[in-house]
Every structure is written in structure tokens, then in C-alpha cells.
Amino acid sequence: MTSTSAVSTLDQVMERWEPVIGLEVHGQLLTRSKMFCGCSADYIGSPPNSNTCPVCLGLPGVLPVMNRVAVEYTVRSALALNCEIPEHSKFDRKNYFYPDLPKGYQISQWDMPLSLNGHLTFTVDGEEVRCGITRVHLEEDTGTLQHAGDILQQARSSVVDLNRAGVPLMEIVGEPDLRTPAQAREYLVRLRQILVYIGVNDGNLEQGSFRCDANISLRKHGDTGLGVKVEVKNMNSFRAVHRALEFEIVRQGRLLDQGQTIAQETRGWVEAKGATISQRSKEYAHDYRYFPEPDLPPLRLSAEFVDRVRAGLPELPQQLAERLQREHGLSAYDAANLTAEREDARAFEALVAAGVPAKAAANWLMGEVARLARETHTPLQGSGLGLEGLASLVKLVEAGSINGSTAKELLEELYLAGGDPAAVVRERGLGQVSDQAELERLVDAVIAENPAAVADFQGGKEQALQRLVGGVMKATSGRADARVVTGLLRERLAR
């Protein structure tokens, strides 16, 4: 049967094998300065090696000094992920040679991390998933390398940029509790959302401020042991994570079906090939020779400090979504959508506070506004129209002063340019034609001009009515209320 299993599909593999997936996420912290020196943590766009000092260059004789804000941000993240914060923690040296690591060791945390034993719960296909979080710890980012070829050892020449070296980096180690690529993806979406909500990370996968490595192995359904795991790297989008995991499941499943063993290795996702390839990088054997960092005293976090950080946590996305459902009667779907980005939820609450009905506010934000924000790369809050402008526009619609299509056009026009929608409507006479006599006159004229359509409608062709409605809308330059016009037409033609 090996001939058929060699071409097994994802579904077939998953019938025979259960994937076991654990994710490691690295998030750069949004501190002003680097982890152990005064250089800016905002390194993007600086000329190569300009955002450096003797400390982050790892020159002989320098010493690290702890960034207290980075510790606080890590604790904040850990608390948002339901972790315990031990009173005592410490930093360790993780030793390996690589040109992007100036000291020849990374200051990280080994056996006494800042936090332990958290979890994240979320829903996938209506099923609640709870993924354990082993630990959230703090370390420093490395520099960056550019070289020709896939890996450094084969490159002709390489250049090192240490602008990123020493940026505070938080590592979130997840338990191998995920069973499908969809679960893995949703875990990452939720995790990113939380980190962005609490203001510690900008969630940018493309630029690598939020990065993910995956460990994946397969086992027989019902088994409790673990298979040989493969580490997958180089995935810089949620979609890439999903695809890489699907690829690995199929690859490993086919090998296992053929009776082969899985090599424990690190593989890189190559987007262009849609495949993972084996990497021979860094060291051949991973013996990092961790030992306590003698340049930094152990850290003691008081209960008061932890309580203060806990008290400062903002409402988390899940809590916020539940509250929006409760207070504004939103559906779970709308609430989840509106809370995906904290700014959207803020905008929603501001619109409602300004007197816009909840459902209308939700529809506008998730529909037209979201589209414009995407197309113009400008969030509502930063647009010319702004929250107040949008509130005023939606209220004009709700009051029947303008119709929906006029509102959409105005939104598009004013989104970037800005302006007071009410004033524009007044100036241009865009107000809805609501004079009954005027509308009746126009309806009669359209009926007279379109005998064929009238005949069709009266002959039972319902859609012919739309042609007549369109005629009236055209005559009013779109300013009539289509529902009123439709009502009038039916009334006239029924006689």
C-alpha cells in the first residue's frame, strides 16, 4: 500500500496521524531603549551600525545594565497570558558563535525565567482550545546579516548590521497543545492581538518584530508519547505558518507511512517553493552551555510590583468582545471583528457614545471604513474625516437626511480630505428628495416614459421594477430614498 500512501493528501495523513504542534514566539518590546544600553530600540531605518554603542557592539570591557521597562513589559505580557510570576528570577548566558551575536553569547533566561505556567484559550470552528504557555522570558535580540546564498557558511561575503543587536526580545514558549494548522494560526492571531492590545509589541510579522518558530511531530491517534519533532523557521506571516505546518504534516506523514523515521532537525520555510527545506545552520550540536550571567544580579520582583502591573493591564480583547456583546447587543461575530484591533473597538465605542446606533456603527466600521483604511493605509483615527466626521455622517443617514449611497460617496471623498459632512450636504444640496408631490411627479413621468418596463412588471416580471426605480434615482441624481420610490411605484402600478 506504500504506493498510495506516497501521495496521501493532508486529510488522509491526518486520518492516520495526529499532529502535535508547539509554537515559540519572539516579540520585540516597544521600549524606548535597548535591553542593556541606552541605544534606541527603534532601529528600523537607521544607517547600518549607526544605532550602536560599546555595550551593544560587545566591545571588550563593557557591562550590561538592565532595562527596567522591558522587565515590566514582560511581566505585563505574562500576566495577560495567565502566567505565574516567581519572586526570584535570573539571567543566563546562552553561548554560541555567530557574527550577528557580538558577545558570543546571548543574555537570556534559562532555568529561572520571569514567568511560568500560563495559558491562552480561544475558539476554532466552534471548539474551545486551551494552549498552555510554558514560560514567558526576556532576552536580547541579535543583529542582522545579509549574505549571498541561503546560509552563511556558503556565502561569498556577508555584512553585519548590529542596529538590532540588544533590542529587548520576549520569548513566549507554548506547550505542544495544538493539533491542527488552523489552531496554530488562531493561537498566533490571538497572541499577537493581546500583545498589541497591552502595548508591548507592534505585531509586525513582516518586519520580524513578532516572529514564530514551530515545533511539529506526528503520532498515532490515541498515543500519548511524542514523535520526533522538527523545528520550522522563517515563517513571516500567519498564512506562512499555516502552509508550512500543512506541508510538514504531509511530508512527515508520507515518510512515516513508508516506514521511514523523521530526522530531528531545523527546517526553513521557503515561501517561493511552498516547502520547508533542511537547514544546517548555527552549530551542529546545540549545546548552549547556559550559565548564570555574572554581570547582572538576580532579579527579585515584589508582590507589590506584580500587583501594580496587574492593575495597569487594559481590558483584553476577549473581555472587551464579551462586554460589547453584553452592553450593545452585538453578535459574537461582530464583537470579535470589532475587537480584532483595539483601535476599532475604541472607534466603535466613541461612535456609540456620540449617539450612533450600535449596529450601524459596527456595520460602517467593519464595512466601508475598514475598506478605506486598508486601501489608503490610513486608520480612521488618523484620517481627515476622523471619528467625529464619521459620527456626523452616519447620523445624517440615520436621520434620513441623506441616503446610503450618498453617504458612501461622501465617506470616500472626505475620508482623507476631511470636512464637515453636514456642511457639504447643505452646500451641494445632496439632501434626500423627500417632497412627496415632487417624487410622485417624477414617478409618473418615469412610468409614462417606460411603457415596456411597465408592461413587463405587470406581466409578472418583478425585476422590471428595478429599471423603473433606477429611472427615478437617475432623475434625482441619486438623492431619493430608493425604498420610498419603490413603494410609490408599486402603489401606482397596482391601480
Added chain:
Amino acid sequence: MSPETVGGLGARLRRGETTPAELAAQARGALQSIEDLHPVLRYTDALTERQAGRAARMLAESPERAGPLCGIPFAYKDVLCVEGVETSAGSRILEGFIPPYTGTAIQRLLDAGAVPIAVTNCDEFAMGSSNENSAFGPVGNPWDPSRVPGGSSGGSAAVVSAGAVPFSLGTDTGGSIRQPASFCGVAGFKPTYGRVSRYGLIAFASSLDQIGPFTRSVEDAAHVFTAMAGHDPRDSTTSPLPVEPVATQVARGVAGMRLGVPREYMAEGLEPGVRAAVLAALAELEKLGATLVEVSLPSTEAALSTYYIIAPAECSANLARMDGVRFGLHVDRKSLTDTYLETRGQGFGPEVKRRIMLGTYALSSGYYDAYYRQAQKVRTLIAEEFDRAFESVDALVCPTSPIVAFPKGDKSDPLSMYLCDVLTIPVNLAGLPGISIPCGLSQGLPVGLQVIGPRLGDAQVLRVAHAYEAATAWHAQMPPSSPTATGTPS
């Protein structure tokens, strides 16, 4: 004819009898006259001139406000970074490395008006007890140029011993200030760990390293210590506690003090001449009113092996940055791995390689518990034994080294070299302050008396040492053939 102390030179500067530039020129001349001993690696001429000018202005503005170090020439060990001055840690791998910054200890001396003259020779990356591990050649002991000055701060000890400069800076990880001070017949003080900032000190073993002075008197050691000591925001291991005013305490004498004599430090293995000199010193302290108490530090015998796990482990990481990528030696090879291997293979000397290998091994997966973790436990035990001893005594007194300066080439076996530090290493493991002061001669060579205090008991250590020094003349002894460089009759 005895060279002048910091205090004596300072008085002359304030009376206008000499100038910082004149003292600097004398010191430079004196250092040149002992070049056959090879204690100096390079001179800091441009900085010397600038700093002498600065000191002169400070003295002119306010002779009273200018501190005791203002205008005083000094030399410093080749592991301390000073902006614009090559620092090579006695190693080929850092040859040509010019730090773009100045370390805290030296910055504080510069701010006090002290005038650097030269960078002194030392064992490569401060690893050694004879200065024979310097990539730039060994140093001769001013008392007998065929013998070693001790190490690793051999050059710094030699220049003070020869009277060329009134003080110098060294670093002490397992005895690297105290042992050469003992061998060269000068005072060498290792402060409490965390009392002097390590920022700018090229690390050998971060949890053990400490900067300290070589001087011709205990009072001078107190002056230099006071100028350097105190919390530094750039070194998180410095103590935030204020530095107690040492000067007022130092002269209080030892009458009524209880001094412990660790039984294990007086055991077999001491050269008879060393034993005799130290016993005489103990008798002198008793005569001065101190009460001698025998104490026991049973873990002493484990200290050496503990040290040779922890120090190499830390150095294996500290020296990883010497990779040929950003500074120092770079041996270009086709592949990255070969570039690493060749740069480090050619750049490091045999002792440094030995310790990197030892440390790498001790930290390796599967060996960590047996070596590093075990060593940390023993280190805690050693510190606790000292703590207990200090419950009943104010300070400990004992030999600095079981032997006197030995001939160059005499200890080619690493283990016999390591044994030189058996009496100084426990002090570093426990982070305590310790000083070595001259207390006699054996076979015509200096013997050192070591005084050890409790953590942050730096003043106590200096007080005991000063009392002994004031009652004896050993500190005034000069090497038989030395030119008393800055010498005027005193």
C-alpha cells in the same frame, strides 16, 4: 633613598616645588630606565600631556580642593580601557584595539587629576601568576630580574617596586594584585567585590575580577581606593552602599582588634622563610595590642579546584567576543568557521586556550551539574566559612603566597603555577577585601603579609595593614639595584 609616596608628592605639588608635567616627565624617564625589565607595553604620551595640563589647572585654581591624587603620575594594567589608548590585554588577539571609551575606575582617577604615564605588561587576559603568559614577553622582578614579578599584574607591581611611579592599577581575579605585590615588596590592595566598578575592565572572570592599586604605602592605597570606589550605574554588580571614609579609620591602630589566623593558611607547603616572616609579623601585631585567634576555614583545600571551574567557565564566555569580526586580530579564511578557528588559534596563547577549553568543558551538557553547579555550591560554603570566622574576628592575617618570587621558567607545569594562588583565591571566591603588604625578606626576596576583611570591610583591612606598616620598616625596603626614580631624600 626611598621613592616618594603619593602623600609626599602631593605636598610638594601644593607647595609649588614641582609640577604635574615635571613629575610625569620624571616618571616616564624612570620607566624608560627599567625597560630591560619589560614592565611597560606602551606610553600614554598624548593623554599624559593633556592630563598633566588639567592637573596643573586644578592645582592652580584651588590647591586645597585638588585631591591627594591631583598631579600624581601612575601606570595601569593593559586590561583597563582608556579612550584612544591601545588596550591589548597582553594578547595578540587584541593587538591594535583602541577603545572608544574610558572605564569608570580610570575615569574617576582622571577626574581626580591623576596623570597616566604608561600601560603595564601582564599575563594574557590576566591569566597567570608569573607574567610569563604575556604575548609580549615576560617581566623581570626588580629584586632579581631573573625571577618573575608574580602575576597577572606583574608589570604594575614591578613599576611601583622599582620606584618609577608612586602607584599603579592592577586587577585581581584570584590573587593577581596581592601575589605580585608580595613578590615585589609593595602594597597591593584588592577591594571588596563590587566596591570598584568593573566597567572598562576587559573581563577574565566577571564574578571574581576587581580593580585595585599597587602603592608604596597603605595610606596611598587608601587614597587611590577612595578615588575609585563607589556605585556605578554602568556596573550592576557595584554596591549601592556609600563608601565609608577610609582615611579617618586607617590610622586608628589595631589595639583591641581581634585578628584571626586561619590554621589552613599556615599549614605545610609554606616556605620556611615565608613562615618565619609571617610569624614575626603576627607577633608584631600582637605587640601593637591586637588579640590573635586561631580560626579554621576547612573548605580552603577545595578553593583552588572550585576556582578552576568557575573562572574558566566565565572566561570561556567572556572571551567569545574575541572572534575577529569587529576588532583586533582577523585572520581571513574562506569559511566563517575557519576564520573563527584561525583568528582564535593564532590570537590566543596556550594558557588562555587551556582555560577556555576547561571552562567550555565544565559548562557542557552533561557535565554542568558535576562541575559548575558543584563549584557554585562549594563557593557558597567557602563564603559562609569566612562569614562565620568574621563573627568572632575583625580581620584575618596570613601569608599572601606560600613562596617568594621564583625564577622565570621554573613552573612550566600549569598545576604548580596554579598552586601559587592557593592563599589568595578563597578571598576572591568570597568577594572579600584583601591586601598584601611587605613583611620581611626570605633569601633576600620580599615576603607578603595578607590581611583579609569581611565584605565591605575595606577600611578594616587598610587599618590593620597601616598599623603594621607604621610599626615596621619593610615597606621602605627597595630592590637592591633599583634606581630610585622619582627619588629625592625623604
